[in-house]
Amino acid sequence: MTTSLITRRHSLGLGLGALGLAALGPGVARAQTRVALQLSWLHSVQFAGSYIADERGFWRDLGLSVRLDSGGPNAPVEPPVVSGTALVGISAADYTASAVAQGAPFRILGVAMQNNPFAIASLPGNPVNEPKDMEGKRIGMPTANMPVLQTLCTLNDVDINRIEIIPTQYDAAPLVAGQVDCLLCWSTDLPVAMYVRGIESVTMLMADFGYVLHSQTYIATDDTIANRRADLVALLKGEAMGWDAYRADLEAATDLTLARFPDAGLDRPTQIEQARRQVPLMFSDLTDAHGFGWFTEETVAQNIETLGLLGMPVTADLWDRSILEEVHAG
Template sequence: MKLNRRHALRLTGCAGAAAALAACAPAASRSSSTSNSLAMQLGWIKNVQFAGEYLAQENGHYRDAGLTVDLLAGGAAGTSTEAGIDTGKAWVGTSTPQKVAAAVERGVPVRIIGATLSSSPACITSPEGKPLRSPRDLVGKRVGVADNNVPTFEAMLTANGVEPSSVQVIPVQFDPSPLVNGEVDAWSGFTTNEPVSLRAKGFSTYSFLYSDFGMRMCAQVFVVSTQSLADDRAKCKSFLTAEIKGWKDAIADPDRAVTLTVQKYGVDQKLNPTQQRALLDATLPLIQTPDTRRDGLFTISPSLIADTVKTLGRTGSKVTAADLFDTSILTELYAENPSLR
């Protein structure tokens, strides 16, 4: 599939405007921080997908690593992680490989140093009573797709021999009600989101993962500037050590993770604890995989790196593994502290 400029812009989403402002920032704003206080830009609102960060804060893991961390909420209209790092608003953050790749291609000096999720939760969801089980089943169907995800969706179709024009894309936002109402036949979303929220409302669904059909990627990746990688390696290690411990705590005590999310960190979101627990339960298998059980949390295997770059290439990205990833921090960290595994 050949992407036109319209699709390239869709891939960057609203981050493009933020990056344009970032490009005007003085070079000094991109420098690494010598302070032990740092801001972390979360890739979304403060819900349970950042449970490890909350427990790293609550259980003193950041403090024990010599860090004071300010967790900045993200969201649809929030600052992108890449722009936040580029302008100095954030020292580290979480994002998606798609957004990082788009930023790198614009010249933003950032790299992925680890991944919370070893497998992307991106999926196609349909009603359980009318399940669509593969990309080929989408031919002639109406599929709800957020505008910034259209390039990835169409790339998934093309990778599976489906002509994108044979599927009717219906622009949607975040509320999957159109699927319930029959306005669309399927929904492009995440296994940790729409199927969970719809099941809580009594609407059963069937989902298939993008990763099972040629679009394997890591997700919820940690991003820092290239200058931090060069000048603040000890700080990067300290941060990742605290993160590993925080996520181990979340895995060991998901009930406390949900309570902290609902009652403290995400209290302004008025989150439903049952739904948040279901979201966390759906997320944990993407964090704990055979590879991460063997190599350690957040590690990204060479095959996963290769598949991520290949998937991005299907959307028109030209980034290489070296452009996008630097896993040397985690390699050194686990070599120096094998007990962290």
């Protein structure tokens, strides 16, 4: 499997001609519509489902040619989507809600991460197993994430004034070096880095303590939803197929990611561990029943409640399931 994927990648690398020929493949003669998907971070297994959709021709068969635009620390997702540079962006419910509050006409079309990946990471000798444990401890985090911590505290009756907040970069080193007792981070990145370096850590997933918030949400503008439905349906359909394939074979998805981005500085142990840890965040009984990316009025209501605590009052209009319904109807 691994070798066949790499071979395929290399044959693609030989030239665009290969793509063109492949497009003539299984009975699809339509012209390819070129669109872009704005990712929320640097290339990694975090987006492996999209790479599978691309490499296996899921999008091509649906008449789409999708460019996957890398994100980064200074690459917000919302501006390219508002500008039309990207058809769809991968955001999160809180980011989308604040953008909408600032006048951006976004809607959430699908939810890749059903469970929010935010977590409190600590070391076993001084663990944070539940929110109450944070009291009296030093937490390291970028201060821009203050509202997240505030909400977690409110949800669990924790006195935030009893937590010492140490502004740090998004980096596990302060925890390992003993400068802080715990970190506010994603369960799929800094804890994985520590695991790979042989440092055992305790990860308290905030989603288990009431922090219900959709993450890796697919967003598009009202205008796109009104005028480019077919493209949106095709894009999300390819995503759904890609992520289902990802779930079926994490090893293959990881190897594909590594082969596709040889210059990204990715290492296999980290990527495979991250791939494993994001599965329970992305797939649930709900997605098993209805399909990848699904959300319900109930989960939306829970999100609205969390967003309210974050200081972002929104209505259910922020979500639009019609595209996803078309994706999973056929």
